[in-house]
Amino acid sequence: MSSILLDNYSVRFNQHFSLKQINWRLDPEQHWVILGGNGAGKSALAAILCGVGEPISGAIHGLVAKTALVSFEAQAELIAQERKKDAADILDVIPEGTPVKDLLNSPEADPKRLVELIELFKFEALLERGFRKLSTGETRKLMLIRALACRPDLLVLDEPFEGLDAASTILVAGLLLELARQTRIVMVLNRVDEIPSFITHLAYMEHGQILHCVAMSDPVASADLQQLLHLKTTDLTIPQAPREHLPPKLDPSQPLVRLRKARIAYDEKQVLTDLDWTIQAGEHWQVTGPNGSGKTCLLNLITGDHPQCYTNDIFVFGMQRGSGESIWQIKRYIGYVSSGLQWEYRVSITVRNVIISGFYDSIGLYQKYTERERIIAEQWLAVLGMSARATESFSQLSYGDQRLVLIARAMVKHPSLLILDEPCLGLDDLNRQLVLALIEKICAGTETTVLYVNHRAKDQIAGIQQHLALG
Structure with missing residues (x-):
């Protein structure tokens, strides 16, 4: 034959x-x-x-x-x-x-x-x-x-x-x-x-x-x-967050994020110039651009991690940047996943506890969690198809499975804005599609607004209709 x-x-x-x-x-x-x-x-x-x-x-x-x-x-x-x-x-x-x-x-x-x-x-x-x-x-x-x-x-x-x-x-x-x-x-x-x-x-x-x-x-x-x-x-349902961990309610008439004439420069090098950008609640965005186009700098303006965020006109989660808000007031509305976070997450901890750590914004878990938090972590593992791996060491997972778990960690509180900075970086094609499939579920099944940042415009996700191209 x-x-x-x-x-x-x-x-x-x-x-x-x-x-x-x-x-x-x-x-x-x-x-x-x-x-x-x-x-x-x-x-x-x-x-x-x-x-x-x-x-x-x-x-x-x-x-x-x-x-x-x-x-x-x-x-x-x-x-x-x-x-x-x-x-x-x-x-x-x-x-x-x-x-x-x-x-x-x-x-x-x-x-x-x-x-x-x-x-x-x-x-x-x-x-x-x-x-x-x-x-x-x-x-x-x-x-x-x-x-x-x-x-x-x-x-x-x-x-x-x-x-x-x-x-x-x-x-x-x-x-x-x-x-x-x-x-x-x-x-x-x-x-x-x-x-x-x-x-x-x-x-x-x-x-x-x-x-x-x-x-x-x-x-x-x-x-x-x-x-x-x-x-x-599979007809999956995104797990609900405990009421005590949900971010505070926002004024629905106000945008989540608004930048006016945003500018970032280092000496003579202009990274961003006169960028006007508004993110409304429920309006999912893909941000693309080549290396050096300012994608990560733009994210850091939103999160408050860039030193020039206070020299720009930035409105985030009902607050004008520079009006006395703390960085923790901003970050309680944000879930964040990046390759940098994955490299930092090197503590010895189980897969389930990595997800639970998202309730406390910690790398590692240093306090006793509630039964409700454990159940929600188990529900997220079921969504990921990883229920049998709850007690495995996070460090022993494949690179792609680690990325999935970190996205679940970022989502356990149902943040107002989920920022995914190059979530497919370093993944092979199969694991890249796993991550994209999970993001698609989040876009369709939650009230979280997704900001998906990458350098490949063709890595599109169903449910993300808005596109900002840099560089």
Whole structure:
């Protein structure tokens, strides 16, 4: 059996949907699961392997002649074919459709294998029944029996467990485990916990593109990918903050931040000149610019950490800068994450306690926390897909997981403004997408205004509509 190779392959399914420039290699003895959110293109990618779609450009090599596809689309196509046979508009009868036995006795089916499968699925009593009288689950079983009876060299299964009862799910899982010894299998799944033990590789899709291909033998990469799917596709709720830790109420008629003719200069070097900028509550911003364009300086004007903040006209959280406010009055409204903070956080402390330390704005935890604070930290770990790691040492986490935990630490009090200074700096592509997915959840699920600072304009986040470009 040869490898299947999609080389910059583009294929059209209808006038509204295409997959473009797909690169993917499936070697012999590999079994794949395709993961991704709704609308990512998973089903289309799987169907390509069975020759579905109209080629536009690129090439596909090594397609297997004997394939079988089980999918909702194939099921819908079979239903549509049965409806075409309907004579209900002519005959005064209720149509029952083609008998099940006729649909199963296809020329491609191995007769002996077909009899075995009919017995396993307890389909004997349904053989004389018309197709139109089958339930949704029975129709799904019929599709599986047809596919497995053909003894394909490549079996493509799109959500094979959907619509099956518990006993049938166990039966199908066992059949696939046995079949995987001699047949290449590609599956589309929405649930990570349904990935069978025989799967060797994972492919993750977004917006019609394969973003990651990971071997199950790489436990770190496969765990990161499953964590990304958790953040992207699970209906997560951002934990609430205890009332005593919420920042004081602000006047909703006033902006969170307003800078007028802001200027930063060092000797003859102008970093920022005449910058007017207003951040309204609920108005998420992305700030981009090359190195040296003044991004971090701008943040330090807001937080009060820049020596020139008092020489500028700055209004923050209901206070005019220089009117006698303390830096702690400002910072209680702010959650802050940066690479610098991550490097500073080198104390020996558990993952859970790092999140709890956000209630006290401390690096480390030096006082007894409440039960309510512990519960909220546990809820944040569930959001991150890290519940099992609560008591691990923060220093032992991967660089990307540390960044996620620090974002949760910054968010536990639901600050009025969450400042993320280059949150993806130093991260590989998979961990970068984990961080972006978490920020997207925060934008959608809280009243916190997000200020996301980076130097790559293409690292966009759903929910962030405002953009300030520096330099």
